[in-house]
Amino acid sequence: MLATGAIVAVNGLNPLSLIALAIGGVLAIAPKLKLSSKNETQDPAPLIEEIPTPEEKRLAGVPPVVATSGEFKIYRQAELNRTTASLKANGAILIAGEDGSGKSVLAGAVVENLQDEGYIVAFIEPATPKQMLLEIAHQFDIPTEDLEGKSLTADKLKRAIATFLEENTAFLVLDDAHCCDAKFRMWLKQLRRSDAPMLLLATDPPRTDIFINIPRIELKPLPEYAIREIMVIAAAERAIALKPSELSKLQERAGGNPMLAARAVDEEYLGLDVEGADHRRYFDITPLILLAGIAFVIMRFIGLGTGDQALYIFGGIAAAVFLGLSRLLYNLPPEDRRIR
Structure with missing residues (x-):
């Protein structure tokens, strides 16, 4: 009965009234639908974590050159992966390179990766042997005093650290190892005999003591x-x-x-006018030497063709000298492979 009454009521309206009624209903419902949709789809404002700017990190002592991890870009990813894998295999590795080449930053990335995986790492810098031993013991959480409250001697600290490395999976990272005392480096050599994993960083390390015992990675200039x-x-x-x-x-x-x-x-x-540079990247002039040798050979043939005996003799002697020098330079080992 109610449905019939509704039909009769609708039939009693003209088409224009029906259209006006429909438009009015849509306009009345649309704002509510729009508001409801907006409230359902709008997400709460995300929390933004403040990340230090590169300038703040530079002032804090982080080199702005090569990335360590996280939001930084890694320019030496291959060296990072190789070093980390070597340390996990209870190996030792030496990273060598000139000052400013990114050794310390690369070591920092290695330490961060190992610590993120739950490993114990001691990262130290050159100091007196006793201070370095105390710093290693502190980072490994090794007691530095005996039961009577007396400080452990250097020899006792060395034995405690060696025992800790034998019983635990821990890594030793030493920056600027070439600046350390020779006796301390000999102790590192003894640790290495017991397969203690360690990472050393050095500038022009001599091929003696610990430096000759472990493989090295030479940091080449960045592209x-x-x-x-x-x-x-x-x-x-x-x-x-x-x-x-x-x-x-x-x-x-x-x-x-x-x-x-x-x-x-x-x-x-700063507006400083600097002419020179401190880097060790040189240009290879071997092609120029070969071109000079070829020019002297051509000069010899020109002297032979023109009958100029002086030009012929000069070209032959110069060509022989240049060919001999080029052969000698070719047989010399690269600078990074010479024994210092």
């Missing part, structure tokens, strides 16, 4: 794209705009050294 990216980041931190030509000029002074790349931007920021 040009990485150095330019480092300079662009450093320039952005200092709010200075550098043209591509200026970046190219500064890049020549860096020579593949990440620390020198950041320093070059600092010098440009």
Whole structure:
């Protein structure tokens, strides 16, 4: 009966009234639907974690050159993976390279990766032998006093650390190992005989004591794209705009050294006019020597063809000298493989 009455009521309205009634209903319901949809789909404001800026990290002592982990970019990912894998296999590794090449930052990334996986790591820097032993004991949580409250001697600390490394999975990382006392390095050599995993970092390490016992990784200069990216980041931190030509000029002074790349931007920021650079990246002039030898050989044939005896003799002697020097230089071992 109610449905019939509704039909009669609708039939009693003209089409225009029906259209107006429908539009009015839609306009009345639409705001509620829109508000309900907005309330259902709107997510609460996410919590934003404040991340220190590169400038804050630079002031805190973190080198702005090569990334360690996290939001930083790793430029030496292969070396990082190889070093971490070697340490996990109870191995030892030596990372060598010139000052500012990124050894300490790479070591920091290795330490962070190991600590994230739950390993115990002692990361120390050069000091007196007793201070370094105390620092290792502190980071390994080894007591430095006996039952009577007396401080342990250096020999007792060495035995306690050696025992801890034998009974636990722990790693020893030593920065600037070449600056350590020779006796301390000999103790490291003894630790290595018991397969204690360790990572050493050194600049031009001598091939003696511990340095000759463990394999080494030579940090090569970073590629040009990485150095330019480092300079662009450093320039952005200092709010200075550098043209591509200026970046190219500064890049020549860096020579593949990440620390020198950041320093070059600092010098440009301070308006310092620096001519030279401290890097050890040199250009290979072997092709130029070979071209000179070829030129002297051609000179010899020209003298032979023109009948100029002096030119013929000079070209032959010069060609022989250049060919001999090139053969001698070719047979010499690379500089990084020579015994110092």
